[in-house]
Amino acid sequence: MTEELNTHFGLASREHLSSIVSLLVDDQFGAGREITGDELDERYVAAFAAIEADPNNELIVAEHDGSVVGTLQITYAPNLTHKGTTRATLEGVRVASSLRSSGIGTRMLNWAIERCQSRGCRLIQLTTDLERDDAMQFYRRLGFKHTHAGLKLWL
Amino acid sequence: MTEELNTHFGLASREHLSSIVSLLVDDQFGAGREITGDELDERYVAAFAAIEADPNNELIVAEHDGSVVGTLQITYAPNLTHKGTTRATLEGVRVASSLRSSGIGTRMLNWAIERCQSRGCRLIQLTTDLERDDAMQFYRRLGFKHTHAGLKLWL
Numbered sequence: 001m002t003e004e005l006n007t008h009f010g011l012a013s014r015e016h017l018s019s020i021v022s023l024l025v026d027d028q029f030g031a032g033r034e035i036t037g038d039e040l041d042e043r044y045v046a047a048f049a050a051i052e053a054d055p056n057n058e059l060i061v062a063e064h065d066g067s068v069v070g071t072l073q074i075t076y077a078p079n080l081t082h083k084g085t086t087r088a089t090l091e092g093v094r095v096a097s098s099l100r101s102s103g104i105g106t107r108m109l110n111w112a113i114e115r116c117q118s119r120g121c122r123l124i125q126l127t128t129d130l131e132r133d134d135a136m137q138f139y140r141r142l143g144f145k146h147t148h149a150g151l152k153l154w155l
Numbered sequence: 156m157t158e159e160l161n162t163h164f165g166l167a168s169r170e171h172l173s174s175i176v177s178l179l180v181d182d183q184f185g186a187g188r189e190i191t192g193d194e195l196d197e198r199y200v201a202a203f204a205a206i207e208a209d210p211n212n213e214l215i216v217a218e219h220d221g222s223v224v225g226t227l228q229i230t231y232a233p234n235l236t237h238k239g240t241t242r243a244t245l246e247g248v249r250v251a252s253s254l255r256s257s258g259i260g261t262r263m264l265n266w267a268i269e270r271c272q273s274r275g276c277r278l279i280q281l282t283t284d285l286e287r288d289d290a291m292q293f294y295r296r297l298g299f300k301h302t303h304a305g306l307k308l309w310l
Contacts, residue, residue, distance in 0.1 A: 056209060075230065080202050080203065081185070124307070127280065129304075130302060146285075146304050149284075150302070150303025150304055151283060151291075151302075154278055
């Protein structure tokens, strides 16, 4: 119960950004493709500013005992398909490696799902690397169905 | 060559909406979940207005000999991951059943890919139902890689 009280979910502010980037690095894939250092790479700063300026994008943080321990991004989009359904796409879902399987990830996702509902979404979607076996099980437990292939084209 | 000259790709306007919804119905999955009729369902009208009002969403149409024969939606989103990469998500990609395998779908996608590049995207992503074998081959020919699982949660 105390642990739950000490965890807080909310919108990220600029002060969280360094910790969020550290979380992106604290990941089997992110370690090789993200950048950390004493000074935050300006591309992260620019991306954060763009997310913050867009009412259809939200960067979420989970804080536990005052530390950033989880993050995800929600992109809300109106769509014509499924009779004009508004859908949410989740991106960059990360939990600190020291807290995986602690339940914080599940609570962060359930918080995000409620937020998507309150924004009028009827569908939430995400893609996860086919090599992330643990992630697949995690999302399935939350009720996600693996009905689609996730295709990527790098330019 | 004449055929190419008679095909035009561009942003959809309100006048295209009925034809676009008809394309969504002209589909193995869409037939059961979309609505057509003499009068356009107001949910499509509302979704179109929301797409048109959002600078990070674009509804695309392909017109051939003056008829709407293809459509797709692009959602542009700033992301922190991959060093602050802007990515595009494609949704609702449809080509008229009478024109599948004609090359129009490929040209529409290549047009969309160039558009995403011109908007500064480095990554384009989409999900396609695992039962759509033809679609998977189509995207693979365009260079998309099936590296991810596409997960969906209906609310």
